[in-house]
Amino acid sequence: MATVTKTIPFDAAEFFADPADQAELLNEALASGSAAFVANVLGTIARARGMSKVAQEVGVTREGLYKALSEKGDPKLTTFLGVLSALQLELAAKPGKTRRHPLPRIKTRPRRKAA
Numbered sequence: 001m002a003t004v005t006k007t008i009p010f011d012a013a014e015f016f017a018d019p020a021d022q023a024e025l026l027n028e029a030l031a032s033g034s035a036a037f038v039a040n041v042l043g044t045i046a047r048a049r050g051m052s053k054v055a056q057e058v059g060v061t062r063e064g065l066y067k068a069l070s071e072k073g074d075p076k077l078t079t080f081l082g083v084l085s086a087l088q089l090e091l092a093a094k095p096g097k098t099r100r101h102p103l104p105r106i107k108t109r110p111r112r113k114a115a
Contacts, residue, residue: 013047022048023089030091036071042083043069049087057086 016022022045029041046054046069055065058079068075069083084091 011047012044016044016048019088022087026089035074039069039073039075040071042075042080042087043073045087045089046083054083054086058082 016025026038026041026045029038032038043066046065051065052062055062058065059082060068060079065079065083067073068079075083081091
């Protein structure tokens with residue numbers, strides 16, 4: 001007879017109640033350069049703090065926030081910044097050590113001469 005193993009759902013939000021731990025997790029996600037990882041981590045932190053409360057502070061629906069902050073989500077910059085504010089987290093930039101990818105060239109149109 002086969003042995004049945006029961007599993008319980010895992011939610012990382014249960015282990016990130018401390019704001020300092022949340023900030024450290026978000027820093028790791030930002031350093032990864034993965035938008036999906038950043039969105040997922042913000043979702044984890046929002047669940048730890050109360051998704052309904054965060055959604056209300058951001059001005060979006062709870063369902064919309066769950067969707068935006070899922071692994072497949074891609075929140076708009078305004079949502080991203082709103083969530084950071086609601087979570088009382090700050091985003092700071094610092095010079096990078098090395099550039100992973102060259103900066104993309106911005107195509108510009110030639111200027112028209114005044115008539």
